[in-house]
Amino acid sequence: MVQAEGVRKRFGLVEVLRGIDLVVTRGEVMCVLGPSGSGKSTFLRCINHLEKVDAGRLVVDGELVGYEQRGNRLYELREGEVASKRAEIGMVFQRFNLFPHMTALGNIVEAPIHVKGTSRAVAEKRGRELLERVGLGGREHTYPRQLSGGQQQRVAIARALAMDPKLMLFDEPTSALDPELVGEVLDVMRDLATSGMTMIVVTHEIGFAREVGDALVFMDEGVIVESGPPKQVLTNPQQERTKAFLSKVL
Amino acid sequence: MTGTTGEENAAELPVVPVRHPGRWVTAAVLLVLAAMLGHWLVTNSALRWDVVGQYLFDSSIVHGVGRTLELTAVAMLVGVVLGILLAVMRLSPNPIVSGISWLYIWFFRGTPVLVQLLFWYFLPTVVRSLSLGVPFGPSWFHTDPKTVITQFTAAILGLGLNEAAYMAEIARAGILSVDEGQTEAAQALGMTRRQTMQRIVLPQAMRVILPPTGNETISMLKTTSLVFAIGFSELLTTAQIIYGRTFQTIPLLLTISIWYVAITSVLYVGQYYLERYFARGSARDLPPTPAQRIRGLVAR
Numbered sequence: 001m002v003q004a005e006g007v008r009k010r011f012g013l014v015e016v017l018r019g020i021d022l023v024v025t026r027g028e029v030m031c032v033l034g035p036s037g038s039g040k041s042t043f044l045r046c047i048n049h050l051e052k053v054d055a056g057r058l059v060v061d062g063e064l065v066g067y068e069q070r071g072n073r074l075y076e077l078r079e080g081e082v083a084s085k086r087a088e089i090g091m092v093f094q095r096f097n098l099f100p101h102m103t104a105l106g107n108i109v110e111a112p113i114h115v116k117g118t119s120r121a122v123a124e125k126r127g128r129e130l131l132e133r134v135g136l137g138g139r140e141h142t143y144p145r146q147l148s149g150g151q152q153q154r155v156a157i158a159r160a161l162a163m164d165p166k167l168m169l170f171d172e173p174t175s176a177l178d179p180e181l182v183g184e185v186l187d188v189m190r191d192l193a194t195s196g197m198t199m200i201v202v203t204h205e206i207g208f209a210r211e212v213g214d215a216l217v218f219m220d221e222g223v224i225v226e227s228g229p230p231k232q233v234l235t236n237p238q239q240e241r242t243k244a245f246l247s248k249v250l
Numbered sequence: 251m252t253g254t255t256g257e258e259n260a261a262e263l264p265v266v267p268v269r270h271p272g273r274w275v276t277a278a279v280l281l282v283l284a285a286m287l288g289h290w291l292v293t294n295s296a297l298r299w300d301v302v303g304q305y306l307f308d309s310s311i312v313h314g315v316g317r318t319l320e321l322t323a324v325a326m327l328v329g330v331v332l333g334i335l336l337a338v339m340r341l342s343p344n345p346i347v348s349g350i351s352w353l354y355i356w357f358f359r360g361t362p363v364l365v366q367l368l369f370w371y372f373l374p375t376v377v378r379s380l381s382l383g384v385p386f387g388p389s390w391f392h393t394d395p396k397t398v399i400t401q402f403t404a405a406i407l408g409l410g411l412n413e414a415a416y417m418a419e420i421a422r423a424g425i426l427s428v429d430e431g432q433t434e435a436a437q438a439l440g441m442t443r444r445q446t447m448q449r450i451v452l453p454q455a456m457r458v459i460l461p462p463t464g465n466e467t468i469s470m471l472k473t474t475s476l477v478f479a480i481g482f483s484e485l486l487t488t489a490q491i492i493y494g495r496t497f498q499t500i501p502l503l504l505t506i507s508i509w510y511v512a513i514t515s516v517l518y519v520g521q522y523y524l525e526r527y528f529a530r531g532s533a534r535d536l537p538p539t540p541a542q543r544i545r546g547l548v549a550r
Binding site: 080110 | 429431432434435436437438439440441442443445449450453454528530531532
C-alpha cells in the first residue's frame, strides 16, 4: 500500500527526513514510535501530500505521491489532482481539527457531499451509521465544543472514514487527551484495525502498538533506527538508541 | 482571634456586600447634569423643535434618507465583496495575483476618498470613449463615458472601491485568525483551496470580520455625505439646501442627526443578529437574544 525509498525532506537548513525506507502492506497496522522531532509527523504528512518530498520515491497504492511519471520525467501534479488523491487517504490529527462551525454530522458529511458529490440524504444516513460505530449515536447535532476531547477525536475518525479511505493516517491521535479519555479512542482504532483497514499510527501508546500493531518502526533524527514485529522490537530492541528510548517510556 | 466565629455557624451568618458609595455620587451628579441639558433642550425656543417636527418626515428629507441608505448599501456591498476577494487574492500563492491585490490596497488607501470621488466623476473629461474589443484591433461595443459615469455611479465607484481596500485588510485579518489546522484538515479530506476557503475558513473568519465591518458600515453611512462634492444629493445635502433657503440651520441639523442616529441603531440590531449567527458552535451555549429574554419574562 505504501512504499518509501530514500524519502528525504528538508525545511530550510534542517533535514527532517534523511532517507526513509518503509513498506506497509494492505491491511497492515504500522506503528511509528520515536522522540519528538524525529520526523514521524513529517513523514505522515508527506504520505498525504501535505508536504512535498524533496528526494526519493514515495508510492501510495501504486501511484507516486505528488508527481506523475511519464516516460523518464516526473511531472508535478496540479492542485486538483493532489486534492483527489488526498480524498482517498484519511487523516486524524493530534488536535482533532474538527470544523467548529458545523455539527458533528455536518463535519462528517462535508467532504462526501462537496468533494465526492454524494447526495445529502445518502451522506447523512452513512454519517449517522459512522457516529453509531464510534459510539456517538444520537450526537449528530452537537457542536464540537460541546464534546469532550475523546468524543471529538472519535468524530474526527468518523469524518475521515466517511470518505471510504484506503489508508488511514493517525498523527498522535491520543496525545492531546486526558489520560482517562485515551482508552475510548484507542478502542475505536482497535475496531478499525480488526476490520482490515490499512493504518499508519504515529503514537506514544506502547500498549496499543504491542497489541494492535502488525509492524513497528522506531524513528530518530530523520531515519528509521529499527523495525520489526512490535513484540520483538519492544521486548528485545537491538539498537542502543531504541533501548534508551524504550527505557524512558516503558 | 477576637471577632471571628467558629466554623460551624459561619455558613449561617448574613453576608454584607461591598458598598459602592462612589457610584451613587457620580450617578447623582450625572443625573443633575442630564436634567440641566434636558431642561435647556426643551425650554430653549431657539432650537425650534417645531421646525424639527415639521421637517422630520418632510418628503425631501425622507427622499434624502433613501438616497443615503441606497449609497451606503451599494457601496458597502461593493466594498465587502471586493474586499473579501482582494483578501483571498492577497493570500494566494500566485505572486502575480497577490501582487495585484497589494497594489490595489496600496493605491486606494493612499489617496483621500474625496479625491477618488472627484476623480471618477471627472474621468469622462480625459477618457473620451469606452470600447470593448480586441486590444489595438476592432471593437464590438462602443459608448460615451459620460453616459456611464453619472453622479450615482461615480459616487458608488468612489466610495465602494475605496471601502474595498479597507475591507480587504479586515477580511485578511479574519482569514489569518483561523487556525492553520482547519485548512490542513479540509485539505486532508480532499477539498480544493477554493472549497476550503469558502466552506471552512471564511465562515469562521466572519466572526472576526463582522465587528469591524459594522464599524465600516456606520462610518460609510456618514462618509456618503462627501458626495455633495460631485453634486449628488443625499441626506446632508438636502438639509443644506433647505437651511440655505430658510436659515433654520440648527433645527435641520437636529433633524438629520435624529435620522443618522436612528439608522445607526437599526444597524446595531442587524449586526447583533449577524454576529450571533456566525458565533454558532463557538460557545457551548449562546446567550438568549433580547427578544427571547422578554418572552422568557412574560412566560414566567
